[in-house]
Amino acid sequence: MYKLRCITCEKIYEPSRDLYTCPHCGDRMGTLEVIYDYDNISIKKSEFYPEGDISQFSKILPINQYVVQLKVGGTPLYKFKNILGIKELQVKYDGTNPTASYKDRATAIAISKAYEFNYDTIYCASTGNAASSLAGLTAPTKLNTFIFVPASAPIAKIAQLYVYGANVIQIDGTYDEAFDISMVVGKKLNWYSRNSAINPYLLEGKKTGALEVIVQNNFEPPDVVLVGVGDGTVISSLFKGFYDFYKLGLINKIPKIIGIQAQNADAIVRTFEKGKPYTPVDITSSTIADSISVGKPRDVIKACKYVEKSGGTFLRVSDEEILKAISELANLTGVFGEPAGAASYAGLKKAIKNNLIAKDEKACIFVTGNGLKDIKSVEKLIKPIKIKPNLEEVLSFINEVKS
Amino acid sequence: MYKLRCITCEKIYEPSRDLYTCPHCGDRMGTLEVIYDYDNISIKKSEFYPEGDISQFSKILPINQYVVQLKVGGTPLYKFKNILGIKELQVKYDGTNPTASYKDRATAIAISKAYEFNYDTIYCASTGNAASSLAGLTAPTKLNTFIFVPASAPIAKIAQLYVYGANVIQIDGTYDEAFDISMVVGKKLNWYSRNSAINPYLLEGKKTGALEVIVQNNFEPPDVVLVGVGDGTVISSLFKGFYDFYKLGLINKIPKIIGIQAQNADAIVRTFEKGKPYTPVDITSSTIADSISVGKPRDVIKACKYVEKSGGTFLRVSDEEILKAISELANLTGVFGEPAGAASYAGLKKAIKNNLIAKDEKACIFVTGNGLKDIKSVEKLIKPIKIKPNLEEVLSFINEVKS
Numbered sequence: 001m002y003k004l005r006c007i008t009c010e011k012i013y014e015p016s017r018d019l020y021t022c023p024h025c026g027d028r029m030g031t032l033e034v035i036y037d038y039d040n041i042s043i044k045k046s047e048f049y050p051e052g053d054i055s056q057f058s059k060i061l062p063i064n065q066y067v068v069q070l071k072v073g074g075t076p077l078y079k080f081k082n083i084l085g086i087k088e089l090q091v092k093y094d095g096t097n098p099t100a101s102y103k104d105r106a107t108a109i110a111i112s113k114a115y116e117f118n119y120d121t122i123y124c125a126s127t128g129n130a131a132s133s134l135a136g137l138t139a140p141t142k143l144n145t146f147i148f149v150p151a152s153a154p155i156a157k158i159a160q161l162y163v164y165g166a167n168v169i170q171i172d173g174t175y176d177e178a179f180d181i182s183m184v185v186g187k188k189l190n191w192y193s194r195n196s197a198i199n200p201y202l203l204e205g206k207k208t209g210a211l212e213v214i215v216q217n218n219f220e221p222p223d224v225v226l227v228g229v230g231d232g233t234v235i236s237s238l239f240k241g242f243y244d245f246y247k248l249g250l251i252n253k254i255p256k257i258i259g260i261q262a263q264n265a266d267a268i269v270r271t272f273e274k275g276k277p278y279t280p281v282d283i284t285s286s287t288i289a290d291s292i293s294v295g296k297p298r299d300v301i302k303a304c305k306y307v308e309k310s311g312g313t314f315l316r317v318s319d320e321e322i323l324k325a326i327s328e329l330a331n332l333t334g335v336f337g338e339p340a341g342a343a344s345y346a347g348l349k350k351a352i353k354n355n356l357i358a359k360d361e362k363a364c365i366f367v368t369g370n371g372l373k374d375i376k377s378v379e380k381l382i383k384p385i386k387i388k389p390n391l392e393e394v395l396s397f398i399n400e401v402k403s
Numbered sequence: 404m405y406k407l408r409c410i411t412c413e414k415i416y417e418p419s420r421d422l423y424t425c426p427h428c429g430d431r432m433g434t435l436e437v438i439y440d441y442d443n444i445s446i447k448k449s450e451f452y453p454e455g456d457i458s459q460f461s462k463i464l465p466i467n468q469y470v471v472q473l474k475v476g477g478t479p480l481y482k483f484k485n486i487l488g489i490k491e492l493q494v495k496y497d498g499t500n501p502t503a504s505y506k507d508r509a510t511a512i513a514i515s516k517a518y519e520f521n522y523d524t525i526y527c528a529s530t531g532n533a534a535s536s537l538a539g540l541t542a543p544t545k546l547n548t549f550i551f552v553p554a555s556a557p558i559a560k561i562a563q564l565y566v567y568g569a570n571v572i573q574i575d576g577t578y579d580e581a582f583d584i585s586m587v588v589g590k591k592l593n594w595y596s597r598n599s600a601i602n603p604y605l606l607e608g609k610k611t612g613a614l615e616v617i618v619q620n621n622f623e624p625p626d627v628v629l630v631g632v633g634d635g636t637v638i639s640s641l642f643k644g645f646y647d648f649y650k651l652g653l654i655n656k657i658p659k660i661i662g663i664q665a666q667n668a669d670a671i672v673r674t675f676e677k678g679k680p681y682t683p684v685d686i687t688s689s690t691i692a693d694s695i696s697v698g699k700p701r702d703v704i705k706a707c708k709y710v711e712k713s714g715g716t717f718l719r720v721s722d723e724e725i726l727k728a729i730s731e732l733a734n735l736t737g738v739f740g741e742p743a744g745a746a747s748y749a750g751l752k753k754a755i756k757n758n759l760i761a762k763d764e765k766a767c768i769f770v771t772g773n774g775l776k777d778i779k780s781v782e783k784l785i786k787p788i789k790i791k792p793n794l795e796e797v798l799s800f801i802n803e804v805k806s
Binding site for chain 2: 051052069070071074076078080096097098099100136137138139140146151155156158159160162163164165167168169170171172173177178180181184185188189326327330331332333334335336370371372373375378379381382383385386387388389390391394395397398401
């Protein structure tokens with residue numbers, strides 16, 4: 001029902017148990033796309049409903065059987081009319097997934113593939129959302145799970161992995177060292193890899209966010225979508241989701257896609273700005289938005305090609321803008337995103353200011369992680385004012401607040 | 404469509420703007436029940452669906468109009484067959500609500516009532532889930548929100564309130580002082596009170612969790628439900644939800660309800676054990692499960708009466724059992740609950756051990772809050788083992804783990 005195609009040399013492969021990336025172009029330039037035989041897929045709008053989990057899209061997912069029990073996807077899309085000077089703001093909020101981030105969409109597919117390929121163990125290297133997602137979603141399955149993390153990762157993030165009962169390998173070294181050793185060990189021990197980008201099926205899981213936005217808009221796509229960008233997989237997946245529905249005749253246009261990177265983690269913006277043929281520009285990244293703090297993005301080629309095809313672009317936002325975006329978004333919509341999630345809102349404001357979004361357009365931002373994942377970064381919002389518990393002092397404080 | 408009845412003297416009142424509790428019996432003994440004219444409500448099973456928000460139950464909610472935009476309710480119910488020696492374990496997980504706890508169900512009703520009664524300001528005293536729920540759900544509304552907290556509350560919990568843009572009044576005193584001054588100020592300034600238990604409508608919001616469990620079981624109720632108990636409102640609400648559906652002829656039995664309290668926060672267990680007529684036994688509470696750490700429970704009378712009517716009981720669990728329950732539940736099901744949420748699982752194990760649940764019965768536990776709300780309490784699960792990033796050391800560690 002589907003094949004794999006190299007994003008660079010466009011060679012087509014039959015899917016097989018051990019094929020992750022194009023053997024000719026390598027892990028970085030040779031990430032694979034899943035391509036379907038659209039003419040032979042019979043699909044109707046009425047098959048889908050707004051609150052369904054991602055298995056409702058099985059006809060365009062590269063799996064034999066969906067085996068995940070926890071509810072992944074079917075996350076809310078909130079709509080706010082005539083706001084910020086545009087026709088409509090839509091907020092796709094993935095903080096309500098089982099482990100509270102967008103990553104669950106990819107993990108659900110990884111687990112289904114691990115079953116299909118008959119692996120008994122699955123692993124990833126990550127300190128963040130991918131790690132907790134893999135640990136959480138594999139907990140009620142028969143799979144063994146190994147997570148490689150740098151021992152220096154925030155204690156709260158490591159704690160969560162132990163809660164879910166994953167086998168945690170705390171590497172006495174950097175994240176890159178943890179990643180590299182995970183690949184060597186995974187290959188040697190014949191484990192399934194949930195390392196993003198090199199596994200072509202993960203993007204297919206992530207695209208379900210885009211599919212849901214379409215369903216939740218009654219198949220009338222918003223004009224622009226915006227999302228924070230780290231490795232480049234999520235943004236690529238949005239294009240892929242829209243593209244699939246477009247090729248199947250379910251929508252008549254693909255929204256412009258705008259990728260948002262943190263100012264000091266802007267490897268993909270740099271690559272995109274240098275123009276074609278896209279070649280990766282690697283940097284040393286640094287931002288409070290840890291989930292998109294990537295210096296050497298793995299899916300940079302897809303991200304640039306797809307965003308260009310959509311008629312979109314990339315923007316940078318500062319850490320200050322991201323922090324401000326967290327509370328502004330929460331104030332306006334009640335949606336509390338982690339820094340990487342709120343980056344899309346910071347980008348929206350910049351895009352409106354730069355006239356990239358017209359007054360009569362609808363824009364949809366993806367908030368990819370729950371703010372509860374990173375309380376530390378918002379603690380500076382607290383005002384250190386203590387009031388004595390007597391009526392006069394409290395009333396005087398309230399009057400101050402109100403004026 | 405509904406009236407209010409005192410839980411103690413059973414006097415019936417017409418609802419009115421300023422009526423919170425029975426004027427004769429007072430705030431503690433005189434909490435009010437919302438009673439419906441069941442004979443004149445036309446309701447069908449087919450009106451409901453598993454993923455719908457709580458507004459689908461409007462016919463048995465005490466509101467004119469549901470005004471909350473964020474998706475409250477429709478949270479997942481997970482089922483695990485033949486586990487722990489019983490027929491089925493069901494997990495009702497409310498960590499996916501907008502502010503990640505069960506409290507959003509009550510807040511949604513409080514906001515709708517504030518609109519109906521034409522209030523411009525709403526308030527509560529709380530350091531925990533009620534506070535973040537009120538701050539979050541009112542953020543996208545026109546309501547002004549004031550939250551009274553003791554300034555000594557955990558910084559992470561206070562930070563969240565500022566993120567949502569609530570007016571935070573940090574009281575230089577205890578929680579009880581914050582509560583008392585909030586009541587005085589709220590009355591003086593004519594604000595709507597979202598202080599649990601004294602507001603009879605909040606329980607009606609909370610009962611939607613029970614209604615959903617019934618819908619998600621195709622109107623065949625589980626045999627037993629278990630939930631952590633603090634003030635006594637949530638457990639009372641479960642009975643009320645089942646009772647409403649029973650009186651409407653949608654189910655043919657009410658499940659046994661078992662309330663779980665922390666060993667050193669067992670005021671309601673003590674009251675229940677002393678027997679009828681129930682009179683509150685107040686204590687000084689202390690438990691890691693902060694959301695159920697209540698020494699002076701406000702809804703104790705309803706909780707005791709309702710649990711007795713259901714044929715259920717109350718149990719105590721230790722903090723150690725609660726901590727163990729967090730990881731055991733997460734390991735078994737992938738559901739990561741906060742301590743008060745996992746208390747229901749600790750209670751389930753005790754109930755099975757004490758033969759309160761038979762082998763052929765189905766039990767449903769309510770996990771009322773997301774584990775991300777309290778990462779601190781699970782940090783002690785971390786094993787302090789660092790591995791050098793070389794193949795030999797990693798393989799040797801993996802062999803150790805596997806054996």
